[in-house]
Amino acid sequence: MKPATERHRILIVGGGAGGLELATRLGDTLGKRGRADVTLIDKNRTHVWKPKLHEIASGSMDLSAHEVGYLEQAHWHHFRFRIGEMTALDRERREVRVAPYLDAEGREVTPDRVFGYDTLVLALGSLSNDFGTPGVGEHALKLESKADAQRFHARMVNACIRAHAQSTPLRPEQLHVAIIGAGATGVELAAELHRTTREVVAYGLDRVDADKDIQVNLIEAADRVLPALPERLSKATEALLAKLGVQVHTAAKVAEVLPEGVRLADGRLLPAELVVWAAGVKAPDFLKDIAGLETNRINQLVVRPSLQTTRDEDIFVIGDCAACAWPQANGGKGGWVPPRAQAAHQQASHVAAQIRRRLAGKPLQAYRYRDFGSLVSLGEYSTVGNMMGGLIGGSLMIEGAFARLMYVSLYKMHELALHGPAKVTLDTMARLITRRTEPHVKLH
Template sequence: MNSTATKHRIVVVGGGAGGLELATRLGDTLGRRGRAEITLIDKNRTHVWKPKLHEIAAGSMDLSAHEVDYLAQAHWHHFRFRIGEMIALDRQRREVRVAPYRDAEGREVTPDRVFGYDTLVLALGSQSNDFGTPGVGEHALKLESKADAQRFHARMVNACIRAHAQGTPLRPEQLHVAIIGAGATGVELAAELHRTTREVVAFGLDRVDADKDIQVNLIEAADRVLPALPPRMSQATEDLLRKLGVLVHTSAKVAAVRADGVQLADGRVLPAELVVWAAGVKAADFLKDLAGLETNRSNQLLVKPSLQTTRDDDIFVIGDCAACAWPEANGGKGGFVPPRAQAAHQQASHVAAQIKRRLANKPMKAYRYRDFGSLVSLGEFSTVGNMMGGLIGGSLMIEGAFARLMYVSLYKMHELALHGFPKMALDTLARLITRRTEPHVKLH
């Protein structure tokens, strides 16, 4: 790039759905024309759409066919990528500090660095909230990153191979999975596991009886699965899960996670070799003490209607780490924009427009969240959802092929924002062809 002395410096921290879409959009407009220098910072080398993590964990999606290389994306779309994890912010000097990046062997790849900015966008996403439940850190897996999903999948496949190879009867917890949290992630993972575990066993592991030995438990503290969604949608989902053989436990609070299973508050113990924590959402802990910016109890940064932070107009926040008011929520009682991919997509588009207005010295416009409903994939069995949720009260429920098409379209919209139509179409075609020549489940 040319000298940056007169260019507006835009730094985007976090390469998730919102952050990467924003950096790409800004690069294709401001970066390409030399009007600004855009830098994306993320602690990973590649991006994967977070709603796909349950498919990676279950083995129904090949990660290599869907991950986006940050360096390549930056090169093609006129922005810079710098690897590292943000650890501090100096608002007076307008600088972001990034920790040294180390490889798998612990060797330093990049040193401690500082990046200056004129406009900063924080898109740091969210993480699971275990509410201090004993044993979660030691014995439970989470699905917060592609590494988490790959770790779960490897353990699942190894568990099946181990059960096949051993000559003694299975332990009570062996080949049992406990998923804590029946939100979208927990429900989708339960449905995917029902199919993929049986496909893994079908590849020669004939000493394992899938129907008898493999058991998936779905645990939810609320009185129904998908508690944030309409009751009709919850009931349809629970009915299908039970038909698949998933054991659904509602009104079940977890007291502790043990090495051999999950202990409930009522004293029951559910044996499980693999435990996944998929309950609760919060922003990263370090945000609550970040340079005096205002946060809520979930560590989300409070923002104005423009998505600028309440205490610094040079900083925008998008995605799951933003506490953005939504007056229409809860039947007009008000609330916050939910942590969904559609919200991150909308906010990325809004902030891209506001940064252009900022460069032109025009006033900011307010962001308004548009709720297009919710969709939950139950693998190849079904998809359920409600269209235009917040606009018509969530009364239009959809199921089956049409709902599945809408679910797939959400991911295609994300790919379209990152790559444009030609590459999105070619990538889709290539995956369809490859799927006909390979197992439909990842076996390693």
């Protein structure tokens, strides 16, 4: 037992949308008042809202204006940040093991460490699920992190510069991009790339003909793009993508990713210099049955209605790595809370309240997911989506300026949860001003 004078130790692992919002909320309440010690662990130094990764990859977003440093956020909001990647969990000793953190040159910055907890919150997010498709690990890029998005962007710009500088004809795969998965990420990336690649070559790379040389292929195993949205919106999106020159391949299963492109199950070869895997998600592999906790087939930790794990009431799970039942899904037939930023936002608010109730000795309440629908941004061309699907018993389909406003508001809600209205207002004004004096695409 801990001495009565010791404060309750809250350990949050994962600084994504849900984890960082939770650490900020708990720091501003329990941490500030000295009622608990709140610690956040993440393997990165900075946070970026994951739905923005396609904008970083395409070059349409300035990363420096949107990333949040964990150390400064912790300082301003009364919690601690410790860098490192979780590798093991000891439920009996209530400890989390974190691997050594190495710098870019392979030198150790922090050693292997162990952190104790009284309440543990796992918010480790999700990774791409390649379903064992040959060649994905060797030849495809993924958009799982800021580093992935930056790597894709650098390779895209280099491909344009290389094509401009070479004296020989372009190879069949050169300046071709294949995006595997036509869900929100794949569709948004395809639309953004149509604009940003043209803006890149407009800055003096005049030997590249954007309309003739640059080709984006969007590949989807289902029979339509955006299969999670109503069919009318899928058809409207596909028509717009076709108008932009994006080659859409539906009902097309990928058999293998090759160094020079993608081979489909029907034998077709789609040449591509850059291949992006954006199909399917799963929780990190090391979570599978970790410390005897219950997990599902995609490594998500199964939770009770309170968001506590089924086998340990001291451990909460939020975000994409949580398998949380949703009784209202599929017309009341039941299902699972989808891996969306809005779910992580709601769960962070819920767990913050439950931890406060736990410390006060009050019974915990059940989490109820509120479905506000799905929105997909097609860059400057359009935004489509269905709003309030689970609240009105159906879907309200929206497009255009209103949908765009709703899409932007989701990110503003995240910023408000982290920074409050004053900072968000000033930051937004600063971005609007600087955008008028800078290129609308990142060129390096």
